Amino acid sequence: IAGITQAPTSQILAAGRRMTLRCTQDMRHNAMYWYRQDLGLGLRLIHYSNTAGTTGKGEVPDGYSVSRANTDDFPLTLASAVPSQTSVYFCASSKAGLAGKQGAGANVLTFGAGSRLTVL
Amino acid sequence: RKEVEQDPGPFNVPEGATVAFNCTYSNSASQSFFWYRQDCRKEPKLLMSVYSSGNEDGRFTAQLNRASQYISLLIRDSKLSDSATYLCVVGHNDMRFGAGTRLTVKP
Numbered sequence: 307i308a309g310i311t312q313a314p315t316s317q318i319l320a321a322g323r324r325m326t327l328r329c330t331q332d333m334r335h336n337a338m339y340w341y342r343q344d345l346g347l348g349l350r351l352i353h354y355s356n357t358a359g360t361t362g363k364g365e366v367p368d369g370y371s372v373s374r375a376n377t378d379d380f381p382l383t384l385a386s387a388v389p390s391q392t393s394v395y396f397c398a399s400s401k402a403g404l405a406g407k408q409g410a411g412a413n414v415l416t417f418g419a420g421s422r423l424t425v426l
Numbered sequence: 427r428k429e430v431e432q433d434p435g436p437f438n439v440p441e442g443a444t445v446a447f448n449c450t451y452s453n454s455a456s457q458s459f460f461w462y463r464q465d466c467r468k469e470p471k472l473l474m475s476v477y478s479s480g481n482e483d484g485r486f487t488a489q490l491n492r493a494s495q496y497i498s499l500l501i502r503d504s505k506l507s508d509s510a511t512y513l514c515v516v517g518h519n520d521m522r523f524g525a526g527t528r529l530t531v532k533p
Binding site for chain 1: 428429432434457458460462468469470471472475513515517518519520521522523524525526
């Protein structure tokens with residue numbers, strides 16, 4: 307089934323540990339995104355990538371890093387987790403990202419099911 | 427200040443009511459506008475895109491006002507199944523979300 311797969315679904319992590327959230331899409335979408343969702347704050351953009359090999363910072367990038375070695379994968383790494391990074395993390399993708407590919411619906415986001423992370 | 431501001435509600439309305447949500451954005455270069463729906467503990471899903479001329483999909487009407495930098499969503503004849511959180515999304519290459527408006531439709 308085409309779509310986005312996130313792993314793990316849920317994780318409890320000790321503060322100070324390193325953690326990588328995985329995101330894989332099979333739709334050949336150019337752009338990928340990582341959001342965190344916290345009660346009362348909605349979804350906040352952490353990092354994004356418009357195409358393989360490029361990344362950009364969103365609203366709340368501190369404490370997180372990403373890489374985009376290929377079209378399909380966009381892992382999010384917490385180098386040293388802190389309790390304030392307890393959240394639900396959503397990965398998303400869209401067709402857009404390359405110049406000239408901004409047709410109607412190009413920026414429609416498709417989301418993964420989310421990864422619930424608790425940092426103690 | 428967030429780039430995308432949305433009234434958090436909550437909105438509690440009876441079945442059959444008409445309800446409107448608004449969302450303002452600060453980046454005048456924004457090119458893409460959407461409304462998403464999110465059910466409890468699930469991922470957001472596209473409700474509808476918002477076009478410059480306004481657009482309608484059944485009971486849902488979306489409008490964009492570029493001059494005032496806001497988008498709106500109107501739900502007519504609300505159903506129990508419309509109960510959810512509605513999220514506005516604005517952007518170009520980096521898509522930004524409003525905080526979401528919680529709607530509860532009661533019998």
